[in-house]
Structures are given as structure tokens and as C-alpha cells.
Amino acid sequence: MLKKFLKKFIKNNDSKENNNLTEDNIVENDIILEEQEEILENSNVDTDNTPVYEKENIKEEVALDKTVEHTEDVEDANEESQKENNKLSFFSRLKKGLLKTRQGITEKIDTLLKSYKKIDEEFLEELEEILIMSDVGMDTTLKIMDKLREKINDRKISETSEVKEVLKEVMIEFLTTSKDSSLNISPSPAIILVIGVNGVGKTTSIGKIAYNLKSQGKKVLLAAGDTFRAAAIDQLKVWGERIGVNVVHQSEGSDPGAVVFDAIQAAKARKIDVLICDTAGRLHNKKNLMNELSKIFKIIDREYPEAKREVLLVLDATTGQNAIQQAKTFKEAANITGIVLTKLDGTAKGGVILGITSELDVPVKLIGIGEGKEDLQPFEPEEFIEALLSEN
Numbered sequence: 001m002l003k004k005f006l007k008k009f010i011k012n013n014d015s016k017e018n019n020n021l022t023e024d025n026i027v028e029n030d031i032i033l034e035e036q037e038e039i040l041e042n043s044n045v046d047t048d049n050t051p052v053y054e055k056e057n058i059k060e061e062v063a064l065d066k067t068v069e070h071t072e073d074v075e076d077a078n079e080e081s082q083k084e085n086n087k088l089s090f091f092s093r094l095k096k097g098l099l100k101t102r103q104g105i106t107e108k109i110d111t112l113l114k115s116y117k118k119i120d121e122e123f124l125e126e127l128e129e130i131l132i133m134s135d136v137g138m139d140t141t142l143k144i145m146d147k148l149r150e151k152i153n154d155r156k157i158s159e160t161s162e163v164k165e166v167l168k169e170v171m172i173e174f175l176t177t178s179k180d181s182s183l184n185i186s187p188s189p190a191i192i193l194v195i196g197v198n199g200v201g202k203t204t205s206i207g208k209i210a211y212n213l214k215s216q217g218k219k220v221l222l223a224a225g226d227t228f229r230a231a232a233i234d235q236l237k238v239w240g241e242r243i244g245v246n247v248v249h250q251s252e253g254s255d256p257g258a259v260v261f262d263a264i265q266a267a268k269a270r271k272i273d274v275l276i277c278d279t280a281g282r283l284h285n286k287k288n289l290m291n292e293l294s295k296i297f298k299i300i301d302r303e304y305p306e307a308k309r310e311v312l313l314v315l316d317a318t319t320g321q322n323a324i325q326q327a328k329t330f331k332e333a334a335n336i337t338g339i340v341l342t343k344l345d346g347t348a349k350g351g352v353i354l355g356i357t358s359e360l361d362v363p364v365k366l367i368g369i370g371e372g373k374e375d376l377q378p379f380e381p382e383e384f385i386e387a388l389l390s391e392n
């Protein structure tokens with residue numbers, strides 16, 4: 001380090017003072033350089049063999065490092081507490097959003113628990129009824145009840161006061177599929193295809209996902225692949241402007257495959273991290289839907305094989321059991337990698353989430369609890385069940 005500094009110092013001086021170097025003064029300079037190095041190394045060496053000059057520098061570097069470390073620590077702590085706050089505020093918003101579902105499930109379960117002290121068949125049947133009535137679905141309710149009975153027997157539980165914790169455990173197990181529930185978008189590039197019938201919240205969800213990814217520092221591009229309605233294109237453009245993300249679009253009625261093709265070329269040229277494509281979700285004819293989607297998949301296969309791929313199906317929680325039916329149809333037409341469940345706020349049918357994960361074995365990756373750009377969050381089974389079943 002010292003040698004490097006000296007050489008640089010002397011060479012700088014040389015170049016400033018001596019623009020016309022001769023062979024002789026180059027040799028002379030080399031000798032001076034050697035001598036100065038020797039002098040400095042001998043005179044300014046401390047007991048630990050570190051030159052004083054270097055030591056001063058080290059001190060400054062350490063002090064600087066400490067300041068940087070401290071600033072980084074403070075920044076990390078701020079970031080952590082910001083994350084914690086966001087999580088907390090999302091949890092309370094989730095709890096608030098689930099109010100109607102909580103009224104349908106939790107309040108009824110709490111009343112039931114108060115009216116029975118000991119677990120008996122009548123108690124279990126009433127519990128079963130509450131779940132069925134809350135849109136969990138018949139099949140899933142029966143499976144949940146079987147698992148609950150099994151755990152109650154194994155653990156020799158007889159008091160109803162202990163049932164809620166076991167029920168939470170069972171529900172979390174049902175909400176946790178074998179598949180990864182995080183978005184498969186790293187390393188970039190990635191393409192997310194968003195499918196679902198009209199009105200379920202596709203465009204809004206795309207806007208929210210793009211906003212989240214952009215906030216994480218990712219370069220995002222949107223493609224208005226729902227060319228069936230001009231309003232759908234305009235709506236995506238409005239979201240794009242709102243969150244500062246570009247939208248590739250063509251006119252109403254144009255070929256969705258062509259829009260996706262253009263968007264892929266733009267994504268490659270602009271080194272985009274995540275390209276999110278809207279699609280038209282007409283369900284009246286499964287064959288049409290399949291044809292349209294398979295055309296888009298072929299284009300992605302051919303033009304963007306290097307991109308990680310997510311196919312997200314958007315479902316509207318307010319439609320209850322219909323959402324499961326829709327999901328089954330879409331599952332036959334496309335290889336769905338995740339579900340976005342919207343409008344969990346303001347519905348008493350939130351229990352449908354249990355039916356979706358258990359009947360389809362596709363993970364719910366994101367949940368929507370409002371119309372704002374921050375009202376879409378990764379789905380976490382424990383957090384969700386806590387927000388759903390905890391008291392008050």
C-alpha cells in the first residue's frame with residue numbers, strides 16, 4: 001500500500017514537473033523512489049511493524065468503517081422496523097378486511113365454545129356446520145374435521161377451550177401446499193402471465209404487483225394483453241401512469257399474442273427484470289380460452305425461454321365456491337403456478353381460501369384486501385389464520 005502510494009506520488013510529481021523525461025532522469029527517479037521508500041519504511045515504523053503513516057490511514061479507515069457500519073446498522077434497523085411496521089399495519093388491515101369472514105366463522109366458533117365445555121359429537125357436528133356455512137366447502141370441511149378429530153383423540157383433549165388452537169393448526173396445514181408460495185421471478189428476467197375472468201381484479205392486481213416489485217428496485221414492464229375491451233387497455237395504462245411503469249399496448253381487438261411478442265422484445269431491449277402480461281379471461285368457451293393461452297405460451301417458449309415463468313390465476317373471494325369452479329376450469333387450460341385471491345375485504349366468504357388450496361393443490365401466492373396499491377401482499381398461512389381466528 002505504502003509503495004503504491006509513493007510510486008503514484010512521485011510519478012504524479014514527475015508528470016507535473018517533468019514533461020520531457022530522459023533515460024537518465026527516469027533512472028534517477030527510480031533511485032529516488034527506492035531511497036524514499038526505504039527512509040519511510042525505516043523511520044515511520046511502529047512497534048507492530050506497521051508504518052505510522054499507514055497506521056494513521058488505518059485509523060481513519062477504521063473510524064470511517066465504524067461510521068459506515070453504524071450508519072448501515074441504523075439503516076438496517078430502520079429498514080427492519082419499517083418492514084415490521086408494514087407487516088403490523090398489513091396484519092391489522094388484514095384483520096379488519098376479514099371482518100365479515102371473522103363474523104361468519106370466528107364469532108360463531110367462539111359462541112359455540114362458550115356453550116359447550118366438553119367435546120362431544122354434537123359439538124363437533126355444530127363446528128362442522130359453521131365451516132360449511134362459511135364457504136370452506138363440503139369436501140374440505142370434512143377433511144378438516146377428520147384431521148381435527150384425529151388430533152383431538154391423539155392428544156386426548158376433552159375440553160372445548162383447547163379446540164381452537166388445534167383447529168388453527170389444522171387450517172394452517174391445509175393452507176400450506178407442497179409447492180413454493182413465493183413468486184418464482186429470481187434471478188431475472190421473469191415473465192408473469194395473469195389470467196382470470198373479467199371483473200375478478202386482474203388489472204388491479206397487476207398494478208399492485210408491479211408497484212410492489214418496483215418498490216423493491218426491480219425494472220418492471222406491463223403488457224396490455226387483454227385486447228378484448230378498450231377499457232381494459234385504458235385501465236392498465238392508468239395503473240402504469242399511477243405507479244410509473246411503462247405499458248406495451250396495441251388497439252382494441254388486436255392479437256394478444258402480438259402484444260405479448262412486442263412486450264417481450266421491449267423487455268429484452270430494456271433489460272427488464274419482470275414483464276407482467278394481462279390477458280383476456282373469457283370463460284364462456286373453454287376451447288377458445290385454451291387456444292388463446294396456448295398461443296401466448298408458444299410465443300413465450302420461443303421468444304423468451306430464458307425467463308422464469310409464473311402463471312397467476314386471479315380469483316375473487318366474494319364469489320365463494322364459484323371461485324373454486326373457475327379455478328378448476330382454468331387449471332385444465334393452463335399450468336397455473338399460483339393464485340391471487342382478491343377482495344378478501346368486505347366478504348363473509350373468505351373461508352373459500354381453504355377450499356382453493358386443498359382442492360386444487362395450487363398455492364395462494366398473494367391476497368388482496370382493498371383497492372389501494374399497497375393492498376396486495378404475499379399470503380402467509382400462519383398470519384392469515386391468526387388474523388382470522390384470533391379473538392377481537
Ligand SMILES: Nc1nc2c(ncn2[C@@H]2O[C@H](COP(=O)(O)OP(=O)(O)OP(=O)(O)O)[C@@H](O)[C@H]2O)c(=O)[nH]1
Nearest residue numbers: 198199200201202203204232342343368369370371
Ligand atoms: N375491495 C376490493 N376491491 C378490489 C380488490 N381487487 C380489485 N378490486 C376492485 O374490483 C374491481 C374490478 O377490478 P379489475 O382489476 O378491473 O378487474 P379485472 O379482472 O381486470 O376486470 P376487467 O378489467 O373487467 O377484465 C375494481 O373496482 C377494483 O378496484 C380487492 O382486493 N379488494
